[in-house]
Amino acid sequence: MASLRKVLGKRIFNAFLAILLIMLINFLLFRLLPGDPARLMTPRLPGDAADAMYERNVELMGLDESIPVQLYKYFISTFMLDWGESYRHELPVTEVVANSILWTVLLLGASSIVTFVVGIILGKLAAARRGKPTDIAITGFGLFFYGMPIFWFAIVLMIVFAVWVDVFPVSGYMDHGRSPEFTLDAIGNILWHMALPVATLGIGSLAGIILIQRNSLVDVLTEDYIVTAYAKGLSEKQVMKKHATPNARLPVVTTIAMDIAFILGGAFQVEYVFTYKGIGWMTIDAIGNYDFPVLQFIVLIGGVAVVIANLVADIVLVMLDPRVTIT
Amino acid sequence: MTNFQRLFDRGSRRVLGPIVGPVWTDKISLSMKGFGKTTDLFIATWMGRVGLAIIVFFMALVVYADLFVPYDRNFSSTEILEDPSWEHPFGTDSIGRDVLTRTMHGTKASLTVGFVAMAISMGIGTGVGLISGYWGGWRDEVIMRFNDVFLSIPWLVLMLVIAAVFESRTLLTVIIIIGATGWSWTARIVRSQVLSLKTRQFIERAKAIGAGDMHILKKHVFPNVVPLVFANAILTIAIAILSESTLSFLHLGPQDVETWGRVLEDAYVASAAMAGPYTFIIMPGLCIVAVVLGFTFVGYAMDEVLNPKLRRR
Numbered sequence: 001m002a003s004l005r006k007v008l009g010k011r012i013f014n015a016f017l018a019i020l021l022i023m024l025i026n027f028l029l030f031r032l033l034p035g036d037p038a039r040l041m042t043p044r045l046p047g048d049a050a051d052a053m054y055e056r057n058v059e060l061m062g063l064d065e066s067i068p069v070q071l072y073k074y075f076i077s078t079f080m081l082d083w084g085e086s087y088r089h090e091l092p093v094t095e096v097v098a099n100s101i102l103w104t105v106l107l108l109g110a111s112s113i114v115t116f117v118v119g120i121i122l123g124k125l126a127a128a129r130r131g132k133p134t135d136i137a138i139t140g141f142g143l144f145f146y147g148m149p150i151f152w153f154a155i156v157l158m159i160v161f162a163v164w165v166d167v168f169p170v171s172g173y174m175d176h177g178r179s180p181e182f183t184l185d186a187i188g189n190i191l192w193h194m195a196l197p198v199a200t201l202g203i204g205s206l207a208g209i210i211l212i213q214r215n216s217l218v219d220v221l222t223e224d225y226i227v228t229a230y231a232k233g234l235s236e237k238q239v240m241k242k243h244a245t246p247n248a249r250l251p252v253v254t255t256i257a258m259d260i261a262f263i264l265g266g267a268f269q270v271e272y273v274f275t276y277k278g279i280g281w282m283t284i285d286a287i288g289n290y291d292f293p294v295l296q297f298i299v300l301i302g303g304v305a306v307v308i309a310n311l312v313a314d315i316v317l318v319m320l321d322p323r324v325t326i327t
Numbered sequence: 328m329t330n331f332q333r334l335f336d337r338g339s340r341r342v343l344g345p346i347v348g349p350v351w352t353d354k355i356s357l358s359m360k361g362f363g364k365t366t367d368l369f370i371a372t373w374m375g376r377v378g379l380a381i382i383v384f385f386m387a388l389v390v391y392a393d394l395f396v397p398y399d400r401n402f403s404s405t406e407i408l409e410d411p412s413w414e415h416p417f418g419t420d421s422i423g424r425d426v427l428t429r430t431m432h433g434t435k436a437s438l439t440v441g442f443v444a445m446a447i448s449m450g451i452g453t454g455v456g457l458i459s460g461y462w463g464g465w466r467d468e469v470i471m472r473f474n475d476v477f478l479s480i481p482w483l484v485l486m487l488v489i490a491a492v493f494e495s496r497t498l499l500t501v502i503i504i505i506g507a508t509g510w511s512w513t514a515r516i517v518r519s520q521v522l523s524l525k526t527r528q529f530i531e532r533a534k535a536i537g538a539g540d541m542h543i544l545k546k547h548v549f550p551n552v553v554p555l556v557f558a559n560a561i562l563t564i565a566i567a568i569l570s571e572s573t574l575s576f577l578h579l580g581p582q583d584v585e586t587w588g589r590v591l592e593d594a595y596v597a598s599a600a601m602a603g604p605y606t607f608i609i610m611p612g613l614c615i616v617a618v619v620l621g622f623t624f625v626g627y628a629m630d631e632v633l634n635p636k637l638r639r640r
Binding site for chain 2 (some may be wrong): 017018022144151152155156158258298310
């Protein structure tokens with residue numbers, strides 16, 4: 001057990017280090033890249049007005065101080081849970097983001113479930129029928145959606161199911177002017193608005209999980225102990241369930257954690273297309289308005305969320321397979 | 328044996344001689360020895376065939392686009408957002424330009440992004456992977472921690488934010504952004520391959536007879552990671568093309584050239600999804616899907632061919 005604790009300790013330490021590095025990169029991103037954030041923030045006005053505003057922006061962003069001082073201040077304020085104030089809304093970024101994060105979590109959660117459940121089932125099916133038409137159809141299906149820009153897939157679904165056949169709404173997370181509440185009617189309305197975004201994101205992210213489930217199963221199925229199992233007279237169903245699947249599980253767990261970052265990227269595009277006002281929509285809105293504190297905060301929480309997802313996956317891996325040691 | 332393979336099998340000296348000189352052709356003939364068999368296997372997979380056909384089609388479109396485009400680059404008519412007709416097979420955009428013409432012109436930039444960004448990613452990824460895998464120790468530790476971070480910050484978010492910091496973006500800026508954010512996986516794959524190579528006997532032997540690190544890396548390690556990098560590179564082209572179209576669609580693409588992503592951006596802004604012409608959105612998107620699928624198929628087929636473990640399935 002001592003070694004298990006050591007492994008987990010190292011993982012947690014690495015996760016913590018990763019979060020520190022995310023903060024560092026996040027800081028450098030807005031300071032060192034060519035392009036002057038204060039200048040970008042300043043509207044292009046004629047005369048002295050623009051200059052005065054530029055000066056104010058420099059001061060507001062703390063850009064008049066040296067880089068190390070800025071870095072120090074950034075780290076301190078981040079750890080003090082002071083994440084800055086949105087330029088545009090003049091509210092703490094946490095408040096700005098809090099309004100939309102729940103919608104993104106809802107969207108992500110629902111589509112991840114669709115992706116992983118459907119993906120694992122299809123992957124298993126393809127592996128069991130490898131080389132046969134079923135396999136080719138499933139693999140082709142996966143690759144087809146892998147090659148599709150998610151925003152485009154979203155638009156196509158919108159054209160078909162919201163414009164041509166008017167069954168689903170075109171935009172928003174609820175009917176215009178309604179606010180979320182815990183009534184059956186309101187929940188129904190939310191689900192109805194979620195249908196197309198979830199379908200887009202769920203199907204659009206399938207490829208990775210299908211392929212990894214298929215390939216890791218096929219890998220296992222060529223092992224000698226599978227031949228032995230068949231030789232013992234076990235049926236295909238028994239072999240798949242008891243011998244193959246458990247051994248093919250590990251790469252799938254890792255991929256699920258990795259996929260979360262990918263699905264988050266997809267969620268941004270889907271939210272933009274469907275004007276679903278979650279984090280993604282807000283990021284693009286913030287970019288359009290050069291609202292850097294909001295952007296910085298979104299990079300931070302996005303990165304931290306993925307680090308934590310990976311950490312959880314690592315811990316699950318260790319629990320599923322005692323052979324996993326640290327590399 | 329097809330003509331294509333013959334060219335590499337025996338005729339390489341004759342074909343390549345005038346280009347690279349007599350000494351080098353020997354080396355090329357030597358390194359091309361297994362190539363005939365590889366192409367055989369590659370062509371045998373349906374994915375390889377379909378993918379290659381798609382890529383060749385679009386490459387040809389880049390070369391010959393100017394001969395076939397129906398309208399001049401700057402032509403615009405008074406008919407805006409027209410539905411498809413014989414004059415405008417893909418319809419017209421919001422300032423009366425022909426969408427087919429725009430799409431055909433977009434091919435070049437979109438493919439350029441794919442290839443150049445891939446080259447940048449592969450260069451950084453392979454270099455970093457080799458260093459980190461071969462020397463290990465603190466270098467490995469530092470590099471891998473940074474790599475973890477790049478894999479953690481959601482890829483699209485990172486690209487969007489970097490692109491947003493640039494006030495004006497040329498094609499080159501966008502290519503560099505995509506290339507510089509896309510090398511983490513390659514580094515990871517190369518590193519793990521180097522780690523397993525390092526324990527093999529031929530590396531130990533080379534060390535025993537006193538070969539230097541650079542020599543071993545160049546002569547023994549690098550050639551063994553090339554196949555892996557190659558299959559990965561083709562998939563990276565597909566991802567780079569997708570990245571560009573996504574950036575462009577979200578108003579963060581190159582501002583100086585036409586790409587498929589920019590056509591889609593205009594289409595979405597002009598509400599073509601609601602009111603048509605639907606071809607304005609559908610056709611450039613289909614081009615992206617086709618090209619990305621083409622490269623993915625080829626990459627996948629390459630992997631099947633170059634990875635002997637997969638072959639016996």
